[in-house]
Structures are given as C-alpha cells and as structure tokens.
Amino acid sequence: MESLQKPKIQGASRGTLYQPPTLASLQRLLWVRRPSTLNHINEVWPNLFLGDAYAARDKNRLVQLGITHIVNVAAGKFQVDTGAKFYRGLPLEYYGIEADDNPFFDLSVYFLPAAQHIRTALSSPRGRVLVHCAMGVSRSATIVLAFLMICENMTLVEAIQTVQAHRDICPNSGFLRQLQVLDNRLGRGTGRL
Numbered sequence: 001m002e003s004l005q006k007p008k009i010q011g012a013s014r015g016t017l018y019q020p021p022t023l024a025s026l027q028r029l030l031w032v033r034r035p036s037t038l039n040h041i042n043e044v045w046p047n048l049f050l051g052d053a054y055a056a057r058d059k060n061r062l063v064q065l066g067i068t069h070i071v072n073v074a075a076g077k078f079q080v081d082t083g084a085k086f087y088r089g090l091p092l093e094y095y096g097i098e099a100d101d102n103p104f105f106d107l108s109v110y111f112l113p114a115a116q117h118i119r120t121a122l123s124s125p126r127g128r129v130l131v132h133c134a135m136g137v138s139r140s141a142t143i144v145l146a147f148l149m150i151c152e153n154m155t156l157v158e159a160i161q162t163v164q165a166h167r168d169i170c171p172n173s174g175f176l177r178q179l180q181v182l183d184n185r186l187g188r189g190t191g192r193l
Contacts, residue, residue, distance in 0.1 A: 020183045021157055026176050029160055030169065041065070041136075042167040045152070047128045048118065050144050050167050052136035053080040059090060067130045069121035071114060072096045073107075073140045074133035093121065101138045103174025111146040111182060118143075119151045141169035145179055149186055156183035 021029075041051035041061070055061065056072060057080075068091065074080040075096030084094040095117050097110050114131075121127045131147075133139035141163060148159035156179050163169055171179065 020155075020180055020187055023173065023176055023180065026156070026160070026180070027173070029157065030164075030171075039167075041130065041132075044144060044163045044166045045148065047122055048144065048147075049128070049130045050136055050140055050163065050169070051130055051132040053132065053134050055136070056080060056082055056130065056132045057086075059087070062092070062130065063090065065130075066126065066128045067092065068124065068127050069093045069117075069129045070095065071118065071129065071131040071140070071143065072133070073099050073110075073114075073131065073143050074101075075099075080132070080134055097139075097143070099133070099139045101133065101172060103172045103177075105174065106178070107139065107142055107175055108146075108178040108182065110143065111178075112150065114143045115147040115150040118147045137168065137170045138172050138175060141167075142171045142175040142179060145169075145171070146182060149179070149182055155187060156180065 041049050041055035044050045049065065049067065053074070056070065070087065070092055072080055072082055072094070075083065076098040083096060087094055097114065099105055099107050099110070118129055118131070121129045131140045131144050144163060145156065145159040148154045148162060149156060154162065
C-alpha cells in the first residue's frame with residue numbers, strides 16, 4: 001500500500017526531467033494501424049484482462065479463464081448493468097464504477113482506488129482480473145493504463161504500448177488529458193496521489 005501512495009518517480013534515474021507526451025502525439029500513437037486485436041477479451045498484462053460487455057456477461061468464459069475479480073467501468077442501470085447479483089454463485093469479487101464515456105467525465109478520481117483494487121486482486125492467490133466497459137476501448141482501457149502507471153511504474157506511453165500490443169484501445173480525449181495529468185504528477189514527482 002505504501003508504494004501506491006508514494007510511487008517511484010519515472011525518469012529520475014534517466015538524469016533528465018520527464019517530459020509527458022502531448023495530446024496530439026498520444027492520439028497518433030493510438031491510431032497506429034496494426035492487425036486487429038479487438039476481441040471480446042484480451043490479456044493485456046499477466047492475469048489482467050481487458051474486455052467488453054459481451055465478455056463480462058459470458059459467465060462460462062469467465063469461469064474458463066479463471067477470472068476472480070471484475071472491475072466494471074460502465075456500471076449502472078443504463079449501461080452494463082451486471083453487478084454483484086448478476087455474478088451470484090460464481091467465485092468472483094465485483095467492483096463497479098459508474099462512468100460515462102464522455103470527455104467531460106472525471107474518471108481520474110477512480111484511478112488510485114481502482115489501481116489499488118486491481119493490485120490487491122492480482123496479489124491474491126490465483127487472482128485474475130477482468131476490467132471492462134461497454135466496448136473495452138475507452139473507459140476500461142483508461143483504468144488499466146492508470147493501473148500500469150501507478151502500480152507498475154510505467155509512463156503513459158509505455159502503458160499504451162504495453163496494452164496496444166494485445167488490444168486496440170482508444171480512450172477519449174478527456175480521459176487522455178486526465179492520464180497526461182497523472183503521467184505528469186508521477187513523472188515529475190510534483191504531486192502525490
């Protein structure tokens with residue numbers, strides 16, 4: 001827990017101040033064309049899966065994959081309305097975030113609590129986590145990127161490249177700006193989460 005609240009500072013060992021990427025350069029990075037990697041669910045980090053609503057509702061597939069924890073970043077009645085009741089009888093722990101895929105929605109308030117939840121889940125015996133939203137490309141991808149930055153000490157670009165190696169993602173411009181702020185705070189050590 002201590003390491004989450006005082007993350008290692010990126011760039012400190014490189015001898016220069018870390019310069020966060022611009023929004024335009026991030027958008028170019030996200031638009032790199034590669035063979036399609038958009039499935040319903042993809043493992044993007046060891047035991048960490050990124051997926052869509054279809055994957056979240058496929059209970060048999062979740063059991064096959066050994067998923068132990070679900071983070072729904074599109075929770076709520078008018079979104080992907082699963083919740084703990086939906087998974088009753090399955091050995092799953094559910095964590096819901098009622099987020100809108102809207103550039104004006106402040107998802108950053110969930111970065112640290114979600115990262116801590118994912119870290120705890122992955123640290124548990126046989127812990128396997130599915131983070132999902134409706135399409136698995138914006139809200140849930142943003143939370144996974146924040147987790148990699150906070151808990152795995154990656155820069156935003158490193159986190160994007162890590163996830164993109166396994167799944168096409170496209171956080172909306174507002175979420176990218178929020179990740180830039182996180183990147184800046186972690187990279188320069190000027191702020192604490």
